[in-house]
Amino acid sequence: MARSGSTQVHWVVRLNYRNRSLSFMLLFGVIALHWLDDPPGPLLWVLLVMQLLIYPHIAYQLARRASLMLRAETIVMLLDAGLFGCWVAVLGFPLWISFAMLVSVHINLVAFRGVPGLLSCMAASLTGVLVGMLLADVELRPDSSMQVTLACMVALSLYLLAFSHSAHLRSLSLRDAKEQLRNSQRQLQRKLEEINALQIQLRELAHRDPLTGLYNRRHLDAQLLDNVVNRKADSNLCLLLIDIDHFKRINDEFGHQAGDQVLARLAGLLTSHCRSSDIICRYGGEEFVVLMPEVTIGAAVERADAIRLAFTGLKMRFNNRDLAPTLSVGIAACPLHATSGDRLFECADQALYRAKAAGRNRTVLWSADRLSPTDPSTI
Numbered sequence: 363m364a365r366s367g368s369t370q371v372h373w374v375v376r377l378n379y380r381n382r383s384l385s386f387m388l389l390f391g392v393i394a395l396h397w398l399d400d401p402p403g404p405l406l407w408v409l410l411v412m413q414l415l416i417y418p419h420i421a422y423q424l425a426r427r428a429s430l431m432l433r434a435e436t437i438v439m440l441l442d443a444g445l446f447g448c449w450v451a452v453l454g455f456p457l458w459i460s461f462a463m464l465v466s467v468h469i470n471l472v473a474f475r476g477v478p479g480l481l482s483c484m485a486a487s488l489t490g491v492l493v494g495m496l497l498a499d500v501e502l503r504p505d506s507s508m509q510v511t512l513a514c515m516v517a518l519s520l521y522l523l524a525f526s527h528s529a530h531l532r533s534l535s536l537r538d539a540k541e542q543l544r545n546s547q548r549q550l551q552r553k554l555e556e557i558n559a560l561q562i563q564l565r566e567l568a569h570r571d572p573l574t575g576l577y578n579r580r581h582l583d584a585q586l587l588d589n590v591v592n593r594k595a596d597s598n599l600c601l602l603l604i605d606i607d608h609f610k611r612i613n614d615e616f617g618h619q620a621g622d623q624v625l626a627r628l629a630g631l632l633t634s635h636c637r638s639s640d641i642i643c644r645y646g647g648e649e650f651v652v653l654m655p656e657v658t659i660g661a662a663v664e665r666a667d668a669i670r671l672a673f674t675g676l677k678m679r680f681n682n683r684d685l686a687p688t689l690s691v692g693i694a695a696c697p698l699h700a701t702s703g704d705r706l707f708e709c710a711d712q713a714l715y716r717a718k719a720a721g722r723n724r725t726v727l728w729s730a731d732r733l734s735p736t737d738p739s740t741i
């Protein structure tokens with residue numbers, strides 16, 4: 363597939379074009395100087411002009427239009443070596459000119475292709491030499507004038523300087539590119555960390571109740587199953603279902619905002635009365651759940667009652683009127699009462715229902731035959 367546009371041209375193709383145009387032009391001057399003493403026929407002059415002044419531009423156009431530019435450029439470099447070999451033979455192996463021509467093509471291939479490049483370049487040059495010897499009636503003329511020798515030295519030096527300068531510029535731009543890449547990687551890393559932090563925050567928010575800051579029902583649903591499944595074989599998992607008594611009345615009599623404050627105070631109480639391993643959730647409305655792993659049933663009942671008493675003892679005043687809220691608690695234990703999360707919750711709910719039915723402001727532990735309310739006066 364053909365390509366166009368200088369921005370898409372491979373940097374090796376562009377670099378070689380610059381270096382090739384320069385070095386071939388210098389060589390044209392050197393060979394022209396060499397021929398001044400003993401000019402050849404017009405055919406050789408035409409061929410020299412085509413080879414050293416026109417060919418670099420044709421080679422560039424071919425390479426930049428190739429679908430595999432680097433491969434095309436490598437072929438052009440080998441063609442350079444072959445043609446130079448041919449010229450060396452046709453010229454009669456003039457020492458300095460041959461040296462300058464062969465060194466320049468070999469350096470180019472070694473720079474881009476390493477040792478394999480050197481070997482293929484040597485093979486191409488040798489082939490060129492053989493072709494040149496076959497085509498022309500080769501007459502050995504290794505000597506050249508002092509001017510030609512000097513011109514060769516200058517041409518080769520200029521070429522090497524241009525080549526080194528290109529390499530230097532290339533290494534600078536590579537260094538810049540590496541630095542940019544490192545900066546982009548750092549920025550990307552930062553963005554990823556921000557995204558991760560936001561995801562964690564979002565996950566956390568999705569599992570929190572905005573009013574109380576406690577976990578919500580979604581979190582409980584996920585944790586309940588997890589805690590039941592991963593419960594240590596010899597330990598209890600207790601579920602406390604806590605419901606504020608006559609909460610509707612509180613709202614109606616003291617206002618919704620007062621109701622919100624009662625909910626927030628209860629959330630505070632739960633947090634201060636529970637262990638860090640307990641999972642405290644606002645299950646919905648005025649209902650709260652505390653999931654207590656690795657606890658004895660007695661300790662869970664005690665803790666529930668401590669919460670209940672602390673809540674009853676809250677001194678709250680709204681609109682110059684005292685508010686004395688109470689709550690009821692239903693408790694169930696895994697594995698004594700239930701071995702699945704759903705059943706555990708159901709048992710705690712039935713126990714809570716009994717607590718409400720028995721007059722509220724009490725803690726009831728679920729049991730298979732009877733539900734045992736703890737009278738507030740007895741605890």
Ligand SMILES: Nc1nc2c(ncn2[C@@H]2O[C@H](COP(=O)(O)OP(=O)(O)OP(=O)(O)O)[C@@H](O)[C@H]2O)c(=O)[nH]1
Nearest residue numbers: 605606607608609610611613618619621622647648
């Ligand atoms: N202030 C406030 N009220 C809420 C919130 N969520 C639910 N409620 C109210 O909580 C009340 C719950 O009332 P009920 O389910 O009838 O229960 P109750 O009045 O507590 O009666 P018992 O549970 O039987 O003691 C309803 O009036 C709801 O509007 C909330 O976030 N803030």
